[in-house]
Amino acid sequence: MAVIDVAGLTKRYGDHTVLDGVSFSVEQGEIFGLLGPNGTGKTTTVECVEGLRRPDGGTIRVLGLDPIGDGRALRERIGVQLQHTQLPENIKVWEALDLYASFYAEPRDWRELLEQWGLAGKRGARFGKLSGGQKQRLFIALALVGNPKVAFLDELTSGLDPQARRATWELIKQVRASGVTVVLVSHFMDEVEELCDRVAVFDRGGIVATGSPAELIDGVDAEHQMRFTLMAGDASDPIALLSGLPGISGVTRDGDRVSVTGRGDFATAVTSALARDLIPVADLRIDKRTLDDAFTALTGRSFHL
Amino acid sequence: MTVITKLTTVELKLLAREPGSIFTILIPLFILVVFGSSIPPGDTVLLPMTLAIAVGLVGLYQLPTTLATYRERGILRRLSTTPVRPGSMLAVQLILQLVLALTACALLIAVAGAVLGAHLPSQALPVAAVFLLGTAAMFAIGLLIAAVAANGRTANGVGVLLYFPLAYLAGLMQPVDQMPDILARIGAFTPLGAFRQALHDVWAGLSPDPPLLGVMAAYAVIVSLAAARFFRWE
Numbered sequence A: 001m002a003v004i005d006v007a008g009l010t011k012r013y014g015d016h017t018v019l020d021g022v023s024f025s026v027e028q029g030e031i032f033g034l035l036g037p038n039g040t041g042k043t044t045t046v047e048c049v050e051g052l053r054r055p056d057g058g059t060i061r062v063l064g065l066d067p068i069g070d071g072r073a074l075r076e077r078i079g080v081q082l083q084h085t086q087l088p089e090n091i092k093v094w095e096a097l098d099l100y101a102s103f104y105a106e107p108r109d110w111r112e113l114l115e116q117w118g119l120a121g122k123r124g125a126r127f128g129k130l131s132g133g134q135k136q137r138l139f140i141a142l143a144l145v146g147n148p149k150v151a152f153l154d155e156l157t158s159g160l161d162p163q164a165r166r167a168t169w170e171l172i173k174q175v176r177a178s179g180v181t182v183v184l185v186s187h188f189m190d191e192v193e194e195l196c197d198r199v200a201v202f203d204r205g206g207i208v209a210t211g212s213p214a215e216l217i218d219g220v221d222a223e224h225q226m227r228f229t230l231m232a233g234d235a236s237d238p239i240a241l242l243s244g245l246p247g248i249s250g251v252t253r254d255g256d257r258v259s260v261t262g263r264g265d266f267a268t269a270v271t272s273a274l275a276r277d278l279i280p281v282a283d284l285r286i287d288k289r290t291l292d293d294a295f296t297a298l299t300g301r302s303f304h305l
Numbered sequence B: 001m002t003v004i005t006k007l008t009t010v011e012l013k014l015l016a017r018e019p020g021s022i023f024t025i026l027i028p029l030f031i032l033v034v035f036g037s038s039i040p041p042g043d044t045v046l047l048p049m050t051l052a053i054a055v056g057l058v059g060l061y062q063l064p065t066t067l068a069t070y071r072e073r074g075i076l077r078r079l080s081t082t083p084v085r086p087g088s089m090l091a092v093q094l095i096l097q098l099v100l101a102l103t104a105c106a107l108l109i110a111v112a113g114a115v116l117g118a119h120l121p122s123q124a125l126p127v128a129a130v131f132l133l134g135t136a137a138m139f140a141i142g143l144l145i146a147a148v149a150a151n152g153r154t155a156n157g158v159g160v161l162l163y164f165p166l167a168y169l170a171g172l173m174q175p176v177d178q179m180p181d182i183l184a185r186i187g188a189f190t191p192l193g194a195f196r197q198a199l200h201d202v203w204a205g206l207s208p209d210p211p212l213l214g215v216m217a218a219y220a221v222i223v224s225l226a227a228a229r230f231f232r233w234e
């Protein structure tokens, strides 16, 4: 059974409809991503699922519970990191963890979390004196201290440097390995590709596609490029050779360098044509298709506005 | 330890780390000591004035600034994702701010009694009743500020803006007998003015004037209802 089931979720602010019939489900033990540009309703969606906001329509079940009706029971079983939230400036790291642990019936040992999230050295530091990355790690630790079945992490790595982001990703994988289902809100493609088992892609009004990152990328037939370099003195004419092949929409040549644009699995056609004519090439490169391309193909606009 | 005990312990530490709460205790004490050296023995005016100042500062500055800051920082919202209701935080804050006001007043009374030889009332019950009603009225105003202010800074600004006229009308800037009669009369209908006057009555050995108690009770009830009506958790 799914850990989270959302069907037909609708949410309006005034007469502005942010979510118009959003549906998805999250399976036990996976990292599920909510990906999309700013203002497309990702936070609104997770906060409805957490029971923080009241939907205008649709049904939500989390661990079989209704976030509004069974709120008390649900809050015992979930851990939340909110997008915009702070702690009191003067609270110490250990005090925050100890306090939040006391809110739950069966909390984790917060000292372990302190070690695991690299905060042991900051145990007695005040919140206001922590770096952005340390604050972020404390928020994640606070989301996990109640020993939740599901953890919701909204914009987990915003404001972190690349190294800290990688380190955070590794820890999130450990969280999944420990059996916790993770719902991750992000507007970073690389983060979602790296971490998520499945993703819901948001655009205005709601979800435009759901699937694993690989499925989403394969599912869209976006144009991409392949490049290679001819050997010096090679007299062959790659434009004539490749132009007619299936899937290929353009071939350009600049000196020895050739680039081929196409859709689908055109790269196989290119390499076999080159092999058949015994044309040796160097520096063969196929541009990796990314979720970025998938997003553009799904919505007809670029992800980064 | 129960959640409430833990929450109270942590919030108490935070309150003690807050420079504002130290000032709330020190400002009235400073006024008491500076003016106290020139009062006649057995004076019944100065100590009630400083007590009203202390309670006014807690109600108009400390309480609303703390609560509005907590809402602004999303602390109340974050709490509502846990099994604990954010209302518990509100309750704990009210209790601790009351403790702060009590501490400030106890210190004032101790210093005034022991060092300055000021008059102390012999009956505790009327003092307690007046203190509770006055504190309830001032806290109600603090809660209303917290309810409508967008953030901690605004709450603080509104507190400052309200404090001075209220303190003036209450006769905390200068003794009432030196104020224009009409302003002194109006002052008796303000929460802080009624509070100071009732304290003064009790100090002078009179029983507190029922209309003054009524004024404080009315502010306490009506303004807290308004605060509850407008309060937002986020």
Ligand SMILES: Nc1ncnc2c1ncn2[C@@H]1O[C@H](COP(=O)(O)OP(=O)(O)OP(=O)(O)O)[C@@H](O)[C@H]1O
Pocket: A013, A018, A036, A037, A038, A039, A040, A041, A042, A043, A044, A045, A083, A187
């Ligand atoms: N409480 C609110 N009242 C009114 N409008 C809101 C409220 N919360 C969000 N909105 C609006 O709803 C839309 C979706 O907001 P939401 O925060 O859910 O988006 P998001 O996908 O999480 O964006 P971001 O990536 O910037 O965090 C935005 O246009 C936002 O302005």
Ligand SMILES: [Mg+2]
Pocket: A042, A043, A044, A083, A154, A185
């Ligand atoms: Mg968001």
